Amino acid sequence: MPPPSASRLPLLAFLLLALVAVAHGQAVNGMDMSMDDGMSLANGTMMPMLHFSPIGDTLFFEGWVPQTRAAVFGACVGLFILTLVDRWLAANRKTRFRLHLPPFALAHDAMRGATHALQALLGFIFMLAVM
Numbered sequence: 001m002p003p004p005s006a007s008r009l010p011l012l013a014f015l016l017l018a019l020v021a022v023a024h025g026q027a028v029n030g031m032d033m034s035m036d037d038g039m040s041l042a043n044g045t046m047m048p049m050l051h052f053s054p055i056g057d058t059l060f061f062e063g064w065v066p067q068t069r070a071a072v073f074g075a076c077v078g079l080f081i082l083t084l085v086d087r088w089l090a091a092n093r094k095t096r097f098r099l100h101l102p103p104f105a106l107a108h109d110a111m112r113g114a115t116h117a118l119q120a121l122l123g124f125i126f127m128l129a130v131m
């Protein structure tokens with residue numbers, strides 16, 4: 001067998017290194033990819049996603065925690081009103097901005113962008129409320 005040419009030497013070195021890493025049970029990047037350890041959730045850093053307690057869940061901020069049933073009901077009503085505002089904005093945006101204007105009209109596009117940004121903000125607020 002003739003000796004490898006100089007252009008093939010880096011490729012052969014990489015393949016040899018990958019073969020050695022696989023033979024030792026480790027990935028080429030050095031990360032341990034075994035699934036034998038199991039998942040440990042006993043350290044208390046993971047918050048459960050289902051909240052079955054009637055009071056005491058955080059809404060948006062650490063300091064904003066409805067403590068009574070009336071406060072929880074008020075938070076639900078407030079979120080429902082926010083969803084109505086979001087749907088109203090979506091309907092208003094579809095009917096209002098169907099005008100036939102030139103490709104770029106600053107007043108038209110700035111208002112359309114602001115309305116879309118407000119809808120995106122409301123979507124983010126809803127996501128935070130659910131989380």
